[in-house]
Amino acid sequence: MKISHITGPTNLSGEVKISGSKNAALPILLVSILSQEPIELHNIPLLRDILNAIKILIKLGVKIEINKRIYLDTKKIEICTIPKKITKTIRASIWILGPLLARFGYAKISFPGGCKIGHRKIDLHIFGLTQLGANITICDNHITGSVIGKLKGANIKLSKISVGATITIMSAATLAIGNTIILNAACEPEIVDVANFLNSLGAKITGAGSRKIIIQGVTKLHGGTYKIISDRIETGTFLIAAAISNGNIICYNTQPEMLTYLLKKLIQTGAKINIGNDWINLNMTNINPTGTDIITSPYPGFPTDMQAPFTLLNLISNGISIVTETIFENRFIHIPELKKMGAKAIIKNNSVICYGVKQLNSAKIIALDLRGSASLILAGCIADGDTILKNSDLITRGYENFYKKLRKIGAKIKNK
Numbered sequence: 001m002k003i004s005h006i007t008g009p010t011n012l013s014g015e016v017k018i019s020g021s022k023n024a025a026l027p028i029l030l031v032s033i034l035s036q037e038p039i040e041l042h043n044i045p046l047l048r049d050i051l052n053a054i055k056i057l058i059k060l061g062v063k064i065e066i067n068k069r070i071y072l073d074t075k076k077i078e079i080c081t082i083p084k085k086i087t088k089t090i091r092a093s094i095w096i097l098g099p100l101l102a103r104f105g106y107a108k109i110s111f112p113g114g115c116k117i118g119h120r121k122i123d124l125h126i127f128g129l130t131q132l133g134a135n136i137t138i139c140d141n142h143i144t145g146s147v148i149g150k151l152k153g154a155n156i157k158l159s160k161i162s163v164g165a166t167i168t169i170m171s172a173a174t175l176a177i178g179n180t181i182i183l184n185a186a187c188e189p190e191i192v193d194v195a196n197f198l199n200s201l202g203a204k205i206t207g208a209g210s211r212k213i214i215i216q217g218v219t220k221l222h223g224g225t226y227k228i229i230s231d232r233i234e235t236g237t238f239l240i241a242a243a244i245s246n247g248n249i250i251c252y253n254t255q256p257e258m259l260t261y262l263l264k265k266l267i268q269t270g271a272k273i274n275i276g277n278d279w280i281n282l283n284m285t286n287i288n289p290t291g292t293d294i295i296t297s298p299y300p301g302f303p304t305d306m307q308a309p310f311t312l313l314n315l316i317s318n319g320i321s322i323v324t325e326t327i328f329e330n331r332f333i334h335i336p337e338l339k340k341m342g343a344k345a346i347i348k349n350n351s352v353i354c355y356g357v358k359q360l361n362s363a364k365i366i367a368l369d370l371r372g373s374a375s376l377i378l379a380g381c382i383a384d385g386d387t388i389l390k391n392s393d394l395i396t397r398g399y400e401n402f403y404k405k406l407r408k409i410g411a412k413i414k415n416k
């Protein structure tokens with residue numbers, strides 16, 4: 001377990017270049033095997049979850065070259081089985097199932113891993129693939145799927161909005177015979193990016209970004225070059241870094257239109273926001289933030305991935321505010337750690353009541369999930385004294401060069 005020493009309080013101000021989106025790059029890498037021709041991907045963030053997704057591709061036989069860009073040669077895939085030691089590292093490993101079934105008619109993978117933020121079932125992925133004609137059995141933590149002939153288009157209504165299941169069905173249906181309609185689809189920007197990527201290879205997907213996606217099956221995809229969108233959650237995390245520290249920050253290489261709801265909430269806290277085509281400036285100089293209620297919900301609502309950093313902002317803001325988490329059942333695991341630092345919070349069912357305090361103090365804390373760990377690192381930056389954060393390399397799963405970028409804007413962090 002790595003340990004970080006964070007010395008505060010610091011003012012976090014300056015410029016940050018935002019990386020490519022983790023949650024778009026992961027599915028894009030995995031669904032790339034739907035094509036058998038060369039693919040070149042730009043703006044891929046080189047973080048741990050991405051490297052684990054690359055290990056899945058290498059296990060299948062995909063040839064990969066990383067050189068700022070990522071080059072994929074997916075022509076020769078000899079294996080359709082992924083063992084537990086690889087799948088357990090990331091939730092995203094489930095996204096290889098649909099493309100394998102669509103291209104080869106067979107797949108055997110172990111259950112996906114990922115942060116322990118809730119039950120994280122896979123029933124909707126299985127339901128969708130079954131509707132497309134796959135035969136799926138689950139036994140001893142293994143998911144085995146087969147298809148007689150090819151997948152067949154279907155009308156699929158999801159009983160719950162799921163980013164993961166929407167991607168599974170959309171990608172598998174790309175090579176199915178006939179048309180597929182997904183109703184009650186998730187409309188996160190990452191889904192639009194996956195659809196745009198597949199369309200750039202010759203897929204026929206319309207409606208991504210709405211609750212109804214239509215996929216006209218095609219017989220094959222060609223190769224191509226594609227640039228991944230920027231990471232809206234990384235952008236939001238750095239905006240909050242400035243918001244909690246009376247800072248003034250410019251995040252560039254970002255896409256402000258993907259953060260509309262978060263920006264609206266930040267303005268309610270008192271932040272001054274300016275935006276350009278590809279940058280966002282948040283200025284909190286001489287402003288004490290005001291606690292602001294949030295309720296997480298599927299896009300275009302408040303993103304669950306921003307809940308942990310925003311809760312921290314509320315915990316050091318004026319007044320009492322309520323944060324309600326509606327997507328995952330166990331996404332407050334950072335709260336007991338923040339309480340060790342003097343935060344005043346009460347968890348009631350799926351809400352946290354935040355009683356703002358003026359100053360956090362240093363403490364010995366532990367990072368337990370990705371977004372919670374971002375919130376704890378930021379808390380360390382504004383707490384008085386030396387905070388010792390255990391398991392501090394958890395952040396490298398989902399943020400590219402997080403510590404380096406934070407140091408550049410004024411954080412004092414030593415990693416051991």
Ligand code: EPZ
Nearest residue numbers: 023092119120121122123124125162163164165327328370
């Ligand atoms: C994706 O997870 C993201 N992960 C998550 O980001 C993000 O929090 C989440 O979408 C919501 O935006 C990646 O992109 C790798 P879901 P995913 O399917 O696909 C339930 C981060 O920190 N559900 O939309 O797993 C599920 O339990 C990560 O970057 C079922 O019941 O999320 C949850 O309660 C964490 N059955 C809800 O739906 C299913 O088959 C939404 O999950 C699938 C999901």
